[in-house]
Every structure is written in structure tokens, then in C-alpha cells.
Amino acid sequence: MATLVLTAVGTVIGGPIGAAIGAVIGNQIDRAVFTPKGAKGPRLDSLAVQGSSYGADLPRLFGTMRVSGSVIWATDLKESTHKFGGKGKPKTTTYSYSASFAVALSARPVRAVHRIWADGALLRGAAGDWKTDLGAFRLHLGDEAQAVDPLIAAAEGIDATPAHRGLAYAVFEDMQLADYGNRIPSLSFEVEADDGSVSLATIAAILSDGDVGGEGGPTLGGYAASGDSLRGAIEGLATALPVSFADGPDGLHLANETGDPATIDAAELGAFAADAKAGAKLAIDRQASGTLNEALTIGYYDPALDYQVGSQSARREVSARRAGSIDLPAVVSASSARSIVEARLAREWAGRTSAQMALPWRHLDIETGAIVSVPGQSGRWRVTERAFESMALTVTAQRLPASSTDVLPASGGSGLSQPDLVQGPTTLALLDLPSLGDDPPTSPTLLIAAAGSSAGWRKAALTLSLDDGASWQALGGTAPPAVIGQAATLLASSGSALRDEANSVDIALLNDEMMLAGSDAIGTSATANLALLGDELIQFATAEQIGPRLFRLGGLLRGRRGSEWAMAGHAIGERFVLVDADTLLPWSLPLSVIGHDVRVSASGVGDTEPAEIAITFQARALRPPAPVAANATAMPDGSIAIAWTRRSRAGWDWLDDTDVPLAEEAERYQVTVLRSGGTTLAIATTGPSATISPAQFAGIGGSGALTIQIAQIGTTAASLPPATFTFSPGV
Template identity: 25%
Template sequence: MVGSLVGGLLTPKEKTEGPRIDDLKVQVSTYGAGIPQMHGTERIGGNVVWSTDKIETESTTEVGKGGGAEHTDYRYFVHMRVVLQETPRDGSIVSIVQIFQDGKLKWDARSGLPVATALASEENLFAFFTLYQGHSDQLPDPVEEIYQGGPGTVPAYRGVVSISMKAIECPGGRVPQFSFVLSTSSETVIEVNELADAPAGVTSYHGQYIKGAVWHTNYTDANSDGNGELEVYFSHSGAAMTLERTIPLLFCEVGSLTTFVPIPCPGTPSPSVIRTRTDANEMDTYIDIIDLNEGTQTPIFTYTKGTLDYPFLSSPYATAAYDPQSEKYVMLGGGTADLQTKPAVIDDGTIITCDAVTGTTVGPVGIYNDVVYVVTVAGGNLQMETRHATTGAVLAVPVVGPALGVSAVFAQAAIFCSSQGVFVSVPTTNGVDSRFFRVTDSAWELIYTADILQQFASASANFYTDGNMSVVGPSSADRKYEVVRPAISISDVRVKDIIADQCERAGEDRYDVTGVPDGDTIHGYKIQNPASARSNIDPLLTAFAIYIVDEDGLIKFKKYEDITSEATIRYSELGQSEDASQSPDPMPLSRTQEIDLPRSVSVSYINQDFDYQTATETAIRQVTESNEDMLIELPIATNSDRAARVAQMVLFARWRQQNTRSVKLSRKFAFMSPGDGGTYEYPRGTFRLWRVMSQTDTGTIIEQTLEPGDAELFTQLATGGSGYVRQGVDPLPPPTALEILDGPIMQDADNNAGLYAVMESRGAGWTGAELLMGNSVNLLESVGTVSNESVIGSTQTALGNFTRNVVDEVNLVTVNIGEGALSSITRDVLLAGTSNVAAVGANGRWEIIKFQRADSLGSGLYILSGLLRGLRGTEWATGLHQVADRFILIGLAGTLRPNLDPGSIGQTKIYKARSKGRSAESAFPISYANTAEGLKPFSPVDLRKSISSNNITLTWGRRSRLVDNVLATGVIPLGESVERYDIVIYSDGTFTTIKRVLSVFAASGVYTSAEQIADFGSNQTTLNVRVYQVSDAVGRGHELQATV
């Protein structure tokens, strides 16, 4: 064994690498690519005009037992700018509606989306791309200047709409393909949707929105004595709220003071509330931060009564916040009158009292980047006051904002500070026009107003925003949380406006589009490459049955369906000639043969209802000898009904033109023009509308070519194909609940200094999770993935103590496991199988149990009975249980064991469980210092004593953490590198004063007569003893305590 250890130290670690690319260059567009003109809404691929080389990052992890090998993975990113289209000539704003990556919809800003889809888009990285409009005052992108060498090294890209994309990941080293749905005819609308509906609270309630989820807490104080419990509810992406855990609050002695209630603390990395409490004598006061995800309660400040009199009572209008940059807390609005106007900053256990605010009414407090922000009212106006979080001094004069308003509920104003800025929400009594502001160093900028529900007067208002989407709640009567988001509402564009634009681009102002009705609109039209104005408008002429005539010095655009008769030509006026001769047929027929006419007409178009993919609609003539099929390509974005109508219209129009006629008229009719309609008497006595296709004035007669003027042909309706389905942004998978189980090992393969990381889905749509671990949140590395989930819950009742070595049929325990399920087993399986094994308790007091019966009460509640207690050496924890203990069903599903070495024992590490499909930033960090409980030897058993010549010999039975070979050899494995025990002799049965410690290397030891006389003054017949097996990695294990 020693040889293998030495060899392992002398042999270099094996190092492996994941796929890595050699060429980091990125190909960008070359000169000559067309810049599209956009009308309405369409999908564009764009041209990459600037990009960094691929930026390589690497992460190295240790793999294998004992960290014997290293594996390095490489990831690649780029920054790039993509030119999308020409800046609109009228200077209007272009909006990004959707973003596709490699053909898959990743971001959607349309109105009317489901809440889950909207939130998924909001959390996506694409929400933070920068869209440049290309106006004349546009400046270069600062990031591009940094990469290119400083100011003046990159163009401003004026005249084109472009998007600057940062930190785009390149899977496998390949730069993704992006396409964008842009709109020149959209407007922003403010949508308000219900996000979550929380159950009613008993004493008070409040909530917090963090990382895509609502964490709602109901505070219950049945005795109105300042003590109680927090019921923590969770909702993700609009899903129904579920009970996550119940947290019994630490003792607080405040008599009838019920103002010591927890309130939200925005800015913390995990959902948290803050609470003030006192000890039983009301002398020592504690300010606790309560982590709703972990259920922990940690004092962040402690003081003695008289040194600082109640600096912060958690009253309904008190507010608090956390600065993730400086790691400081700030509180305001409770306690003594003096401290109600002075923000109290807590920094590493010390308190800093800031200068008092000057406003007459004090509102909420926030903190970010070591700056304290307080919303106040002075002279009827909102204002923002700032203080230095380290010195407490005033930083600047207050930034005065708008008038408060008679209907505003200032007591429910809220502030949110982040890297995106400082934001304030001010609701109103009637919920109409509640205002949301961004506050800068000099002004209050109104982001939008929204119709939100009134906030409850005795609950701390929740407010979250990323500068775009906001979440507020809970509301008054129904405990609702609402999401407010600006969405894009798309409008069609008028065909006549596109035609006019093309005429003006061609320098032609002699146009008349009054003949094209305002009702002729189109969803979108993209002119991809440079072409003549006539070529650009041809698709519109075809789609909307428009024709052009040069008339009265103007280029007039008219509709076929609007043909009217400009003159009536009688039979006697037909057949004119220059020599006065008579024509045998005054209106001769010209007929196209049928085989030259189309059997069908197919229209290829861009389907607006199918992610702007190409689709086809076809019209077919049922009876014909023709076999010609006609294809018309319309590069316009429209729906299937419009395309079907065009196909049918073109088919009928071509067959209508099978028969044309020609006439010769006197110059009396020289006023007529091509495109005009006329009523012609032919044959005699029959009047019919014909349309002039062409007209020639010879100077003596007028020669016309005519086609039937059936205007009804162009007004018919058609129904296109159905069933087209747009992509939707996949709702984000639910977060992953993570529990760190630092307990006994459950199998021999886990015999290391690691711990168990147990993961469970927090909702539907979960496909697995990745465990991240590191020394800080910025140095996390993957240590494994799971595709199945465990069952995690909490106890509703405290599991009673039990010391007998039989099945516990006395105690019951009720557990709440949410969406999971438990089942019963037989007594034989209970005694000999591996099913229904669970850990109950918390780190430092886990008990491993097995249960035979699981009786469902509904809603995730089960009563467990028929219990095997104290398994895997945890009998020492059977009497340490509390209400709201964690319950973890133990198995391979959803469980990983990071392989930690003994050097990591006692070191604090950060753990995150990242759901597949979500970013690491979306997961809550858990900080834990590993105690390597799995390496602690079990307590010895069956302590016995024998006395010979006044020497006392103590013997006991050894237990092992390992089970291998027991059945095959009957030998219990040692489990440690050497067998060693500590025998601790105490003075009496209180086990407080140690008389002697004996170290032995076998399961027996002798307490000699001389040692007894030295310790007690005489030989002893009864000893109070603790026996520990000793590990060379963690020291003493759990003790065997006995009086023998």
C-alpha cells in the first residue's frame, strides 16, 4: 500500500484534453453584399461586417479517484457586428421582433406571448444585444474600438441598422448562424400578465422575484409573541406555487411586539429575508439573514441592549437590501425615530449609520456598488438621495423627480438596484398608470406606466426589473404577482407607401398612387439586392392586381378591380378605317390556343405565420387539355389566404386573356387611355365592359386591343392552407433544488472525503442538471451531471427519539415531498432490501432511516411508519430531530458525490445545480464547509469491563463504514488505514471532566491500577467512559458512551 502511494506521488498526473481548434479566424462579409431595404416586418440574415477572432477559454477538472488525472475542456466565443438593413429614409425606429440561432427561435418580443415564453426570452443572453439604428448622430461601438485599437479605428455604421453581439458561444468552434425578424412598422405596448398566485398568509406575507422565479413567504405567528415560522412557496415561469419548505424562526422574546417580522432583502445571491430578534432577556439583539433556498438563519449583526436601541424593527414599511459588489446590507424604516431617517449599513458585523435623509417622507432603500439610495418625498416631489455606504456621508444633492401624485401609494413604492441601473416603482390606489422609473445621476426617466394591482398595505412590496421587464407583488386581495413587459405590436404597411418610396428613390415625383386603396396592406417586403424601381414593385403589382398607366403627365397606379366605363361605344362606331372601307367584323377575335395557357398557377411566398419560411399556394383549372404549370415567386411576407387569392386571380386572368379583340374607332375616343374601361356594343344590341390593353393613335383613327373587363375576378376571396405553426421560445426548464448531504457513505465506492449532492426538479420540463463546484462563484467547474431526480422534502412533524434495535412502530413522521411520490414495501424488503432509504435531519445531525409504509394524505404529504432507525452509524442523531427537517430519499437517482481529497476538509466551497438549458448564473449558490462525515468511524458497540488485580480491561465491538467481503469472508473490513481507538475516562456521569485518555490499537484497553490511583486516588469499580475509533483523515469518529 505504501508503495502504491509513493508511486502515485512520483508518477505525473495523466492529462487529457477535449476538442480544440487551431484556426481561430472568423470569416466576415466582403464588399459588394447588398444591404436590404425593409418595409414592414420580415426575416433577415444580415451580413457580419466585424468580428473578433474566436476567443478561447479553458477549464481544467480533476477526474478519477483521488484526482489522479486532469481533463481540460475548451470553449470559444466571439464578439461581432451584423449589418441587417438600410436605415429607414424617414428616420423611423427599427425593432427586433425575434432572433433565430441556427434556425431555432431563441428570443421573442412579440405581444400576446405566454408568460413562460416571455420570461424565457427575458433571461436569454440575446435580450442584452445592442441594436444600432444607424442615424446621423450614431457613434462607434466602444467594445469594437477596444479590440481595434481605440477611438477612430472603427466606423460608426451610420445609414444601416446593425446589431452588436457580445460573447456569442461557438459550439465546437463553429460560429452560429443568426437571423433576425425586424419590423419598421411596430409600436411598443405595455403588457401586464399574472405571474404567480400565492396562498393567503396568516400574520403577514411578502415575496421576492429572483432568477426567473417567485419566492413567496407567509409568516405565521400564532401566539403574537414575535416567534413563528415561515412557509416558503416557489413558482417558476408562471407555474402554480408549491410549498418549498417551512422554516421555524429562531427564538425571539419581544412580548406582544409583532413588528419583528421578516421582510425581503433584494440583491442577495439567493432569495432571502431579513429579521430582527432578541434573546429571552431582551438583552442581546440579532439581525438575521434567512436564506429561503437553504432554510438557514445566519446573524449578520449582534448588539447588546443599551448600546444601540433596536436599530431595525422589521415593521411593514421597513426595507432592506444587499449589495453584491461590496457585500454590505442596508436597512431603513424601523426602530427608533432617529434611525427611521438614517440608513443603517451592516458591513462584516459592524454597523454604519448614514447621514439622515432630508426628505419629509422616507421611502424604500437600496444599495449597489457601495452607494446607498433612498427614495424620499420633498415638496410633493419624488427625489433620490444618496449616501456613501462606507462613510455614511452625503454623496450628492438629491435628484428631484416628478410630482408624487394624489393617487400614488408612496408607502408601497419600491426600489431595485443592479448593474442595469437604479429603478423605482410607484403604484397607485386604483392600479391605473402605476409608474416605473430609471433614476440617473441627474434625472428620473419614466420607463413606462402600467395598470398593475394595488399593493397590500401591510406587506413589503416586491419589485424587480432588468430595465425592460418588471415584476411586482404581492397584490392586496388575491396575493398575485404580475409581470410587466414592453412588447412589440406589429402593423402591416400600405402598398401605396412602398410604391411611392420606390418612385422617389428613382427620382420620379410624377406618380399618383391614389388609385391604390389604403386597405391594401402587406405584412412585410424585403428588397434584398439593388434593382430598378420597376423590378422592385413588380411583386406588389402582381399580388394586388395593380396596373400602371401614363396619363395626364402622371404615372398612375390603378387597380384592375376598379375598372369603370369611361365611354360607351355603339356598334355603328366600330370598324372605322382611314379609307372609309367596311370591315367584315368590326371587333375581330384573337384566341390563344388552350395548350399555351396554364393548367395551374403556384405562388411561392414568405409565410408570415411559419417563421417567414417559403410556402406555396396553388390554383388548378379542373378541366383543361393544357399541361403547362406556372410558378410565380412573390418575395413578400404575407399569409396563405393572400397567396391563394393571388394564385387563383392570376390563373383566371390568364384564361380570361385567351380571347382578346381589336377595334378601330374614330378620334372621338382619343381621350381614352390604356387601362381604361369602355362599354362596347358587340354584337349589335349587346353591351359589355372591356378593358383597353393598348391603344394607338394613327392621326386619323384610334386602334385598341381589348380584353374582357371582368372586375369581379379581382375581388374574389380564397382560403389558403392551414396548420402553419410558428416556433416558440422554449420555456426555461425549472431550476434544480440542491441539497448538500454531508453524512455517512452509502456504498464502499464512496469511501472518500466527498459529500453527496442531491438534486431534484422544481417543476415540469426538467431534463437533468449539472453540478458545479469551486472555491468561489467565479471559479466554478463541472463535476458531473444527472438525468434523473431524487425526492427532496421536509418533515411536517418532528421524528421522535428511539433507541431500541427493532423496527420502530411507535413513532410516525409526516413529510411533504411536493411533486414526488413514495410507496410502501413489505417487511421482508424493509429488513433485507435497499428500498425506501432516507436521510432525515440536516448537516451535523443526519439520521439514516428506512420506512415500510408511506400513507398518502394528498398534495405531496405522506405519513411514514414502520421505521428502521439509526442506520449507517447514525443512531447518535435519533433524538435530534425538529419540525421542518429535510427529508431526502437516498438512491442513485439525482445524486452525485464530488470526489474531494482530505485536504479539502473544513474548506468552504460553493455549489450550484444548473438545470440543463439554463445558465450557471440562474442557479443559486450554496456555501458549505465539508466535514467529511462520511470518513468518520462509526461508534464502537457493546462496551464491557473486566477487573484483574485492580486493573480494568475494557473491550468493545468494532463497526465498519465498509461492507465489502463481509458475506464472503465473515470479516468486517477495517475501513481505516490503521486500527486505533481513544478511551476517554471521565470523573463522573456528567461526562464533563476528563481524567485520562488512553490510545490503543486494538478493540480493548487496560486502565491500570496505578493510573486509577493517580487519577482518582483509589482503584475504581465503576467507570464513565467514551470510546472513539480514530481515523487518520478526520480524527475521532462518533463515540460510544457508557458507565461500566
């Protein structure tokens, strides 16, 4: 820097006086060297997307900042093939794509990377948790001991791969691109370069390798220094902040405006050397108010808005009609930005008054940026210019506003910050339900529900095994998160004909984002508030929240869709799943699976180990519900007449004066009669009745009551369990 060089030369030539003269000359040259003309300094931008331009300027980060970075290395897209189906199902081939690439973040070392956004959506949370399937991620901090990245070295060769020491960069390995249109998304990173906030003086000292001195200055939450020079790197800050830099015997430094002002005696005004040209002792100039701003607005990066651009304004009740704006390309809070713009506007109005003083040469130690008092004038004044000619010193100073350290309260507004919710582990539920629609299904279908114990859970990859885990096939991704929980209290048994107003059950849901609400529609809709509790399907009219994630369900309709058999088998801790078609993934299975175990595994980004669950699949949607109103009557001829009422897989809506549809190829039943110590009697029939003849009854043998089971034989499978009751002959 010219100032520093000339100051040093002046000291060598003429001691302290020579140093002061050198500083004055250096100040003039420095202004020419660091003229704003053609500069490329930082400016406020709304988080521009990452680039990959050759020779692009890389920022030097301070504090914590959100940056886009620059792609410095990338592979071609990698294609992967996935085949689904088999074992009686048509095969389908799908393709997925991934890419590996490196993004430069800072031209100086950093401490950590916290949140990461991809196409504006949160990809990684502050806790380091990933919101979607990513692949591998590595961060190189940029220290001088930094080793080469193994992936880049494997692709380019170890001898052709630089370690990029002094450059902080991130490497994504096989990042899955399906969520981003099979392209590398636009990424931005929350990077922590220094521990906590950083002062302007610290930034200037580091950028200048210690050549710019001074202490303090405004404290910033983060700053990305860029530009083609030191001036370019800090001019955006110096322009927006109420500070000034000054030249002195030791070089450029941040002016300290808080110390005691240098005193100038009125008797010294106009005192010159004998050969000096006379000038005005003191001249006061006051700028017209019409040329000043009545209001001033500052733009800045607001950490409370995920580092999006915030805005704060200051206004003075004056006659001016102008409004100005400034950009502060740094991270500050809303309150700090408010204080800065207030101080900046106050500085502009105080600085409308300037003073020019003629002083003797012995005041050459008054530097540009020094704080002085002006004889006969109130307040503190900052020296903005000084000239030394013919042993006469002319100093120009501007009035400073009254100092204030108050941080004004302010709000950055309510932005669209994305919730940073941890994904957490996956919870699975496998549902083998009766038919839920109007048209009965014709193939076995397993319903898969998934959710997370944390509210941030979104999806997981599923695999299925039909051979007890010996082999697995991919099913793709889960449906949207289901409402899953477990019973916190025991639900007592009840009837299924009327609403159960005597019993209630408390349900503890998986996470705080899940909710349950009552519904008046359960009396007219067979699907409103339908839920699986244990193995019983229920509907609930009321849902009262009685604690965090805890809901009390009442006004129950029990044993829905033929699940009366499960009403007496409840237990604390049993599963609860809200039956919502949008949150259930259906998967068709072969008929050969009926009666065998099916295993499903789920792996999400929050799972350290895959979640796995098994079910003995009975294809209940293919089975007619068990008959109802079964009874037996002893006839005078010694026979036993058995009768029942048929139900249907397609008959869940109220129908007036009409039998429910059969929904099967033919009407068939299997009646099974058992007796203690006797043999089993099986009767096949095509109508809702059967008769045990006296000879058949005698052939059963044994003693005690008869146990009678009635199952309707459907097109594919029979009722499970069958309708069961006991009958005592002769009673």
C-alpha cells in the first residue's frame, strides 16, 4: 500500500516529522490507488446460486455466513438400474441417477458446515442430520495440512489431484438426483469460519495480513469478503457502516471515534511559518438540507430468516424529501441493522457541517480520521482531509453525531424459514385389512404404513422378503407419513351393533406433529375416522388431547368391517394406525403367500439400522366377513336346524330394503361341528342354513355342548375367523 511505503520512507529520511509528511503524501496517493472507479467489491445479493465459472472469485468467509460456493470438480451422471416384480408379477425396470462433485466454499479455512439447502429446501439440519437420501459427504476445512480427497484422487489420479490447502470445500459422493430433476441442485451452505461474531477491525487485519490496524468497530455475525483488492473486499462494509479508516505513521487503521478528541487552541488558528501563504483561520460550511436523506433503508443478511435479505429503515422529521438506501453485505441481527441505519443517518445529518482550519506545521501528527475539537464549535469532529503546502497545514473536519451504544429493538419480519426437524428412526406397520372400497379386490394386497418418531421424518426406502429374509426385493419409497401410535390404556370389549359410549381408549402418537380430530360423520360414512387398534377396526367420534401426543378417543363404533373377532383381545401398547388411503402404500402379493410370513424392511436417512417387521399374511380383503346372527334349533325329529345371515365384502354401506351384494362367484358355506371327545362333522351348503340329521348327530359322539363354526367360502378364500357359537342339544 502506498501509505505504508511512504510512511516508512519518511521515517528513514526525516524522523517523526518526515514520517508525518510522508503520511500526508501517502494519503493522497492512497486515495488515487484505492479509488472506487472500476472496483469489484462485495454487494448484497439474495443468495445467488452456485456457479462453476473458470476463474470465479472465491469469498473469504468470516463468522457464520450462508454461501452458494462454486463447483470445482464433478463427474458425469451415473445411471443405476432397478428391477421390480417377479414371482408372478410383471417385471418393471426403473432408472435412477447420481453424481459426485466438489463445491468450494471459502478461500480461507473454516470450522464447520451446519445447514445445507438444495434448491431452497433444507437438505441437512443444524444437528448434521440429512433430510433425504444423500450418499456420502465430506468437508475439507482448508487447513495447511489438508490431504487430497480420495474420490477425486481415484477419478483423476493422485498426481493430478491438488490438496487445495487454504481452500475449504465440500465433496458429495453419489448424491441421488431424483428429487432434483436428475440434475445437480443449486446448493447453499451455512458455513462457520470463526467462532462466533467477528469485528470489522479483525476482518480488515486478516485481509491485509496485519497491515491494517485498529481495534473494535461494529461486530458482524458473518461476512464473505470478495473483490479484486483489499479496498474491494472491505469497501462495502466501510460504506454502509458508521466507521472510517485513516492513515497514520504506522499505516492504515480503523479510526477510533470513541476516545478523547485532540484539542486545538483557538490561538493556533491561522498560525503559519514565516514563508507560508496566509489563509482563512476557520471556515464553517453547512450543506443544504435538501441534498440530504430524510429516510434511509439498509439491506442486510438476516440469520433469523435463513440469511435471506432483510431490511430496516430510519427516518428524521426534517424538511428533506429524499430517501436513500445502502447495502450491508454482511450478517447482522434485525436490531443491529436498525441501530446501524439509525447511526448512519445521524452521521449523514451531523456531517452536513464541516470546518476547515489553518494550523501550524507542528499539528502534522493529526491524522486523517482523527477526532478533534473545533474552537468555538460544539461536539466532536472527524478529520476527513489535510493538506500540507509551504509549511502550512490545512485540516478539514466533519461534525460527528452524539455517540450512542443503544441497540434498538427491531424485527426482521416473518420469513419463510424452513423448519429444521430431525428425521429420526422409522416405524413400520403392516396392515392386512378387509376390503376398504366399494369394489372388492381380486388380488392379495398388503398395506404398508410408515412414519417417524421425530416430526421431521418424511420417507424411507422399502424392501420386501417372502422367504423369511433369504432374499429381498425393492418396493421403492413409502407413502406420506401415516398417523401411527400405540394404546396407552386398555380398551374393554363391547358390542358392534350400537355406538360404544361406555368405553374410551387413550392413544399415544409417535411425534408432536401428528394429530387426531373427532368427526360427526362416522354415523353415515364407513371410512370417516377409521383406525386399526390391535386387529380391530374402530371409528371414533371424539378425540380429546389430554397431553403431549396423547389423545382420548370416544364415541366408538366397534368391530368395523367384520373385525368383531378382535374386540376382546386388546392390550396396552398395541398398535394404532389411522386408516387413510393417502398414507398407505398398497403392494400386491401372489396367492401363494396367503398363510405365510411376509417381511418388510424400511431404511430412511434417520435410521442407523433398517426397521423391520413381519406379518402372517391372510389376505383378509379377499375373505368374506363371517356370517352373523347364527343360531341353532332342535327339531322335533331329532335334527338340528342351523341358520345365519350372510354378509359381504362389498356391503358396508347402509342399504334400505335390499340384501347386500354377494361379491363372490357363488354363495357357498362350510359348517363345522365339534364336540368334546367326539369327531368333527363338516357340512357344505349353498345357502344361509344347514341341518344336522339325527344320524349325523349320533355320529359326532362325545359329550357336552356342540361348537358350531360357519365360514363363507369366497372366490379366493374363506372367512377368517369363522362365526362361532355353542349349542347344547336338548336345551
